[in-house]
Amino acid sequence: MLGIRRPFRGPDYHSLWATQRGADHRVGGSQAFYHTRDDYIQMPPFKVFHSADDYYATLAHEAVHLAGHESRLNRKTLISTSRADYARDELVAELGACFIGAIVGFKVEEREDHAAYLEHWLTALRNDKRAIFEAAREAQNAADYLLAMMLDQGG
Structure with missing residues (x-):
């Protein structure tokens, strides 16, 4: 069982996740994203985030995509071109970020882009009663994977 940990302090923390298994991380620009084809996380500079929690929650979200x-973990929704799968992978990433935040000790707050995905999430949940459980399972798998990497690195 993993214990509750304090949040990591400092912008270099993302290298613990992003440099594992050949993944790359880049700092700059104004948007955070995971580039699937080239396997890297792009993060804006630490100083542009409203809080450390906001930075770590965003990083965790992108790291769940990376996982x-x-x-x-070879999650098929990550590479799908359908809007429904894209929205589902965003749900997985957000749930995974919440799971990681609960263990590591940062808060995940609502984001403006959540509203854009809400309709897709609701449609998926209406069409498949198991969708939330499958998304939660995939999110937990990603969180476990990332947390294990952090512990292996002495995080």
Whole structure:
């Protein structure tokens, strides 16, 4: 069982997740994202975030996407071109970020882009009563994977 940990302090923390297993991390620009084809996380500079919690929650979200890469957990929704699968992978990433935050010790707060995905999430949940459980399972798998990497690195 993993214990509750204090949040990590400092912008270099993302290298613990992003540099594992050949993944790359880049700092700059104004948007955070995971680039599936080239397998890297792009993060804006630490100083542009409203809080450390906001930075770590965003990083955890992108790291959950990274964990789904074919060389890691091979999550099919990550590479799908359907809008429904894209929205589902966003749900997985957000749930995973919440799970990681609960263990590591940062808060995940609502984001403006959640509203854009809400309709897709609701449609998926109406069409498949198991969708939330499958998304939670995939999110937990990604969180476990990432947390294990952090512990292996002495995080």
